[in-house]
Amino acid sequence: MSKEMILMLHPTFGVLAMIAAVWVFVEALNANDGNIFRLRQVSVLAAVLLWLAYIVGGYWYVVYYGGDKALIKAGPWPFAHGFVMETKEHLFLTLLLLGTFLPIAAYGDVVRKKVTRKLVLWTSALVVLMGLAMEGAGAIVGMGVKVALLTKLV
Amino acid sequence: MTTHQTDMTDIASAKVTGYGLSYAITSILSALLVVLKESNESILQLMVSLTGHHWVTHGLLSVLLFVVLGAILSRRNIGVSGNTLIASVVGSTIVSGLIIAGFFIV
Numbered sequence: 001m002s003k004e005m006i007l008m009l010h011p012t013f014g015v016l017a018m019i020a021a022v023w024v025f026v027e028a029l030n031a032n033d034g035n036i037f038r039l040r041q042v043s044v045l046a047a048v049l050l051w052l053a054y055i056v057g058g059y060w061y062v063v064y065y066g067g068d069k070a071l072i073k074a075g076p077w078p079f080a081h082g083f084v085m086e087t088k089e090h091l092f093l094t095l096l097l098l099g100t101f102l103p104i105a106a107y108g109d110v111v112r113k114k115v116t117r118k119l120v121l122w123t124s125a126l127v128v129l130m131g132l133a134m135e136g137a138g139a140i141v142g143m144g145v146k147v148a149l150l151t152k153l154v
Numbered sequence: 155m156t157t158h159q160t161d162m163t164d165i166a167s168a169k170v171t172g173y174g175l176s177y178a179i180t181s182i183l184s185a186l187l188v189v190l191k192e193s194n195e196s197i198l199q200l201m202v203s204l205t206g207h208h209w210v211t212h213g214l215l216s217v218l219l220f221v222v223l224g225a226i227l228s229r230r231n232i233g234v235s236g237n238t239l240i241a242s243v244v245g246s247t248i249v250s251g252l253i254i255a256g257f258f259i260v
Contacts, residue, residue: 054213062207086258089209090188093216094181094250100220101177101243108170115236116166119174122240126247 003064010057011138013049017099018131020046024102025124031110031117043106043120046127050099054092061089072144075151080144088137095130102127164236172228173220174239178246180220185250187212189257 020042027039065085072081102123108116166174191198191208201211234242 058210058213062210083255083258087255090185090212090254091251093184093213094247094254096213097177097180097184097216097220098243098247100217101173104173104224105166105170108167113163113166113236115164115240116170119166119170119236119240119243122244126244130247130251 003060006056006060007064010053010060011135013053013056014131014134014138017046017049017053018128018135020049021099021102021124021127021131024106025121025128028106028110028117028120028124031120033111036111039110039120040103040106043103043124046124047099047103050096050127054096057092068141068145071148072141075144075148077140077144077147080141084137084140084144088134088141091130092134095127095134098123098130099127165234166236166239168231169228171232171234171239172226172230173224174243175227175232175234176220176224178242179223180216181246181250182253183219184212184216185253187215188254192257 023042024039024046027035027042031039069081069085072078072085102120105116105120105123108119110117110120165171191201191212198208201208205211205214
């Protein structure tokens with residue numbers, strides 16, 4: 001598999017994880033005995049997808065990112081690494097833990113305990129919001145590489 | 155739709171509470187570790203020497219702490235209200251985000 005494909009899998013898994021988290025949120029709004037099984041299954045799916053995004057993105061970051069990092073730092077958008085990528089790579093660990101906690105909360109008594117349902121709602125909403133931030137940050141890092149390469153061409 | 159009675163008691167199960175608090179503690183400690191390793195070269199090098207990359211070590215430590223702390227806290231009957239638990243989860247996410255972003259923006 002090419003390194004570009006590996007890189008593209010990272011946001012793909014991330015977007016799918018966000019969709020799964022939105023699904024959990026919607027199921028939790030009206031959690032009942034009829035949808036609790038589905039809610040729990042999708043919460044596990046969200047966590048698995050986040051872990052896949054972490055493993056694939058982490059592999060690419062550790063093995064291949066060095067070249068892009070050097071380009072970005074020498075280009076017109078050094079903040080794309082110095083602030084955006086540094087924040088993204090570390091905040092992702094928080095998102096990973098939050099995503100891991102989501103099915104744990106979902107396997108609580110979501111149907112009968114109002115507080116557990118609220119916790120699942122908050123957790124899934126935060127996974128979505130942080131996921132969006134990660135996607136946006138990834139776009140800025142990619143643009144940092146692009147403007148650095150364009151500067152070399154002209 | 156199956157009918158059910160809502161339990162209005164403001165306390166989540168021991169497992170949910172334990173792992174929720176574990177998440178809150180771990181996310182803050184993980185953010186503080188970012189500041190520590192980026193400010194202290196010897197700690198950064200120590201983390202590099204453990205796995206070959208500081209970020210990999212950081213991730214492993216965070217996951218390990220979350221799991222161990224969660225397992226320990228789940229076995230204790232912690233009298234934390236549900237709203238406090240939710241505030242801890244949401245608050246720690248915001249604070250850890252601010253610590254990390256704040257550190258790299260300056």
